[in-house]
Every structure is written in structure tokens, then in C-alpha cells.
Amino acid sequence: MKILITGGAGFIGSNFVHYILNRYSDYEIINLDALTYAGNLENLRTIQENSNYTFIKGDITDSKLVGSLFEQGVDSVVHFAAESHVDRSILEPDVFVKTNVLGTQVLLEAARKHSVKKFVHVSTDEVYGTLGETGLFTEETPLSPNSPYSASKAGSDLLVRSYHETYGLPVNITRCSNNYGPYQFPEKLIPLMIVNALDDKSLPVYGDGLNIRDWLYVEDHCSAIDLVLHKGVNGEVYNIGGNNERTNIQIVQTILHELGKPESLIKYVKDRPGHDRRYGIDATKITRELGWEPKHNFETGIHETIRWYLNNEIWWKRIQSCEYQKYFDEQYGAR
């Protein structure tokens, strides 16, 4: 099978590239990634020489480039590429619409023209909006996004749906809760708190710190996408979640406790506008229909993640110093 993976230099995409190459020795992967600030080829350094793996630096909105890749005979697409940070979407919504909405449509169109066998669109539980104190998001929950990021993802979900309904494209949409684990860019909650604590810097917590997210270890997300890619019923949406709801302040306290750092590092800051209060996922469908089970509980997952950041200080220090950008520019020309 030849899989086009988009956004494979980002956090989840790079974990997925490793996952697939480890699991299926005869699969070929083309990784299309624009290497925005969030893309990091260091995540893939160990597989650079793998003959089943090809990296293409390019933008998913570039229909000519995307078309030329499909002409090489792509069987399936797993689409991760996106602008993914809510805070950035509040400052710069336009690039979110361009990449997440237009980019997805460009890929869908090429997939349709070349009759791919499966298009897996990796989406987020944030498209459902926010929950009160009780209840969970199911696949039937109406889309009600509240940030430019989640709105652009919801727009892309609807385009994916429309390509199935209108053209019969064999698609699936996955909607996952918050991921954590190795290679996550240190602007997101868990890695940001780990690296700030290690540097004895303050840990900024929005509002009262009581916003709730459901957390899933990234490898468990990869195993769910793997199942959807191979067994997903065309046209279906699958929610993916860890059943690990935590308030933000609980996450921060857990990290400080594991690292032996004082809670005096916590600094409450003005809340994010439109900040969703609670997300919670009902993942019964993927468990019942495809047999998915997460392997990591939150305690082991967060422990492994903290150890990874402790053991890979060079990785995140380079990001902090932007040194890795110099490396990319040397390798692939200035961006």
C-alpha cells in the first residue's frame, strides 16, 4: 500500500509515520509537509534513509504539486496537515482557513480524480464546541465550533463529508480528543508546562484553570487511525478519546509534582476568548465496531511523556532557540 500522509513532520503525523513504518514493513509512505513552524524533520531523522519513505516539502494548497504526487499512484491518504493551535487562530484566522479548508479541498479533489481507496481525515473533538458539566460528544453531536481553529476544522469535515455524499469518495473522519506524547511542539499545554518547569519559568494557566480536556496518548491515537484506515466503513465518523478527563490545573500540578518543582511557578493569566469549558468524548463506536482500545492510562502516559522531554532536551532546546530552522534551511533551502 502506498499512503500519502500530509503533515507528517508535525506532532501526531510524525508519530504516525513511525508507527506505520514499524508495523508494516512493505508499506510505502510519501510525507507531504510544508514545514511551517510546527513541522520538524528532526522528528523523522531516524527514518530518513528508509527506502519505503519519501519526504516532499510542499503545501497542500498547491494543487499542481498535490496532483503530481497522486499521479505516482497513491492508494490511501491520511490527512493530518493543518494549522493546529487555537491561540494562533485567534491572532491569524486567515491562514487557518487557507490550510485547513482550502488545503483539504485540494486534497479531496486530487483523491477523487485519482480514485483513491481511502481518505482518512484527522479531525478534532473541538468541532463539537463545548460541554457543560455532564454528557459526552458522540458522532451525532451537532458541530458547533467556537474558535477560528475549530471552525476551520469543522469546515474541512463538512467538505470531506460532501465528497463522500456527492462523489462517493471512500472517506472517514476521525475526531480525537487532546493528544500528548513525544514530539509535541512546546506551545501546547503539556510540553509547554514541562519545558517551562524544567527551565524554572512561570507556568501560564488560563482563567481559573478549571477547563476540562480529555487526554489521549499519541500512540493510542495512531493505533485508532490505523484501524480506521484498514477497517473503517466508508463515510463514517469515528470519535477517539482516552476517557481521561482532567482540569488544566490538575495537569499542571501533576507535571510539577513529577518534576519536583514548586506550585509557586503557576501563574494564572487572562482567559482565552471563546475558551471552551469542557470536552469529553464517547469513543464507544470505534471500540465496538473496530475493536479499538487505548493501551496507556493517563498516569503511565504522562510519566513516559515527561521522561521523553527529560531525555530529549536537545530536541526542544533547538526549537526554543529556533536552531532547527537553520537546519531545515540548509537541507531544503530557505523558506
Ligand code: NAD
Ligand atoms: P502540528 O501543528 O504539530 O502539525 C501540523 C503539521 O502540518 C506540521 O508539520 C506543519 O508543517 C504541517 N502543515 C501546516 N500547514 C501545512 C500546509 N499548508 N501544507 C502542508 N503541510 C502543512 O499538529 P498536530 O497536533 O500533529 O495535529 C495534526 C492533526 O491532528 C491536525 O489536523 C489537528 O487538527 C488534528 N488533531 C490534533 C489534536 C492534538 O491534540 N494535537 C487532537 C485532535 C486532532
